[in-house]
Amino acid sequence: MTSTAAGPPPLPAAAEAARRTAADLGIGARFSLHPAADDAGAAVLDALAAADRSAVDVVTDDVSTLVRGTEADVVRFVHDVVAAAGRPGRHVVAQVHLSRGCPGEVACATADDVVLAPVVVPDLPATGLRAAAHWALYPLDDGTAGRPGDHMRAIEQAVAVARTRAVVTPSTFVTRLDGDLADVLGAVVDGWLAAARHVRHVVAHATITLHSPSWSAAEVTR
Amino acid sequence: MTSTAAGPPPLPAAAEAARRTAADLGIGARFSLHPAADDAGAAVLDALAAADRSAVDVVTDDVSTLVRGTEADVVRFVHDVVAAAGRPGRHVVAQVHLSRGCPGEVACATADDVVLAPVVVPDLPATGLRAAAHWALYPLDDGTAGRPGDHMRAIEQAVAVARTRAVVTPSTFVTRLDGDLADVLGAVVDGWLAAARHVRHVVAHATITLHSPSWSAAEVTR
Numbered sequence: 552m553t554s555t556a557a558g559p560p561p562l563p564a565a566a567e568a569a570r571r572t573a574a575d576l577g578i579g580a581r582f583s584l585h586p587a588a589d590d591a592g593a594a595v596l597d598a599l600a601a602a603d604r605s606a607v608d609v610v611t612d613d614v615s616t617l618v619r620g621t622e623a624d625v626v627r628f629v630h631d632v633v634a635a636a637g638r639p640g641r642h643v644v645a646q647v648h649l650s651r652g653c654p655g656e657v658a659c660a661t662a663d664d665v666v667l668a669p670v671v672v673p674d675l676p677a678t679g680l681r682a683a684a685h686w687a688l689y690p691l692d693d694g695t696a697g698r699p700g701d702h703m704r705a706i707e708q709a710v711a712v713a714r715t716r717a718v719v720t721p722s723t724f725v726t727r728l729d730g731d732l733a734d735v736l737g738a739v740v741d742g743w744l745a746a747a748r749h750v751r752h753v754v755a756h757a758t759i760t761l762h763s764p765s766w767s768a769a770e771v772t773r
Numbered sequence: 774m775t776s777t778a779a780g781p782p783p784l785p786a787a788a789e790a791a792r793r794t795a796a797d798l799g800i801g802a803r804f805s806l807h808p809a810a811d812d813a814g815a816a817v818l819d820a821l822a823a824a825d826r827s828a829v830d831v832v833t834d835d836v837s838t839l840v841r842g843t844e845a846d847v848v849r850f851v852h853d854v855v856a857a858a859g860r861p862g863r864h865v866v867a868q869v870h871l872s873r874g875c876p877g878e879v880a881c882a883t884a885d886d887v888v889l890a891p892v893v894v895p896d897l898p899a900t901g902l903r904a905a906a907h908w909a910l911y912p913l914d915d916g917t918a919g920r921p922g923d924h925m926r927a928i929e930q931a932v933a934v935a936r937t938r939a940v941v942t943p944s945t946f947v948t949r950l951d952g953d954l955a956d957v958l959g960a961v962v963d964g965w966l967a968a969a970r971h972v973r974h975v976v977a978h979a980t981i982t983l984h985s986p987s988w989s990a991a992e993v994t995r
Contacts, residue, residue: 552849585807613987650946689911693922700915
């Protein structure tokens, strides 16, 4: 297939197939950015404009931004936008909601060997931005007639995986993560994809704070 | 029991028992407020100070605020804080995370007739504040050896319940809710508690926007 008209060149066949599979599997993110600034709207638009969106579909409305694509492309886009929002050095909070998998067996004919196949975790470069997050993982494991689900086991496995990337502190309703933004978001992603090896529908939520006014200058540079 | 020392009077026995049961059942909320303002920190503290906290335990850290108490008391506190943050008329976003129930059968000995008992839904007075939300519900229904879980059915039932309070629009990964803040938050709560009649561990997340700069003046007053 060649491109004869003006416009972006077509995706290579493999990338196009990966994007189709991602859509079938319901992969994507919703996120919102909250700069503590009178001109928050402009700051959000600047951050969104700073990231390469050639590999993802992005729709922003009055509540949040929806990103669709493969896991690696979605995560890289969200990471780049949040990092861009944090670079000016002022307090900003990102709410990140990652979703993957068929919401219900009835609505989704994709076989387990496709849904539960291993996924390449994106490589996120260190940002130099300190981040703290409250992270919650929801493995929606209904189980089967012969085998009940065990969502707490999937959560515990994901928390163990997260420990290899960020400082992990258990808390009420959430797990706290501390580290470089790339490692905090990376830990959320690693845990999400670890659970997705066993559970068809897995959702992660994280509230990620950068440049909190509660942190002293000494803490920020540590 | 009588109070002889200075300090708050003891709770009536029934209220004390309700609060103990709420703690056993893991009931509570985490929420964060994001005013689009250079002085966001002061605005958050003002909103937190405006709500009566006599019936709840509140702990604020650098990422979010944890509220513990009965469902009605937790929801009323969150509602009052978010409404206070919205009253000055500027753009503010609230992230609300409601959690209820035993996270795992092993860790929780409370019987089904207590966990799944009906809960009084708090009466939230109309605020006059227009709100739009992206809402997600996670009924963590593992099922049993003889009966698989069905989290999508619980979500569909909760969405039907939400329709009686707010304008409901299905969207990707979330359900959009529009209406008065009291009805939008009320719909999130109604759906959460409807699912909690059948599922021991139910979590709801909502991103609630007030005074969005995308809304025209005509829309805000409609």
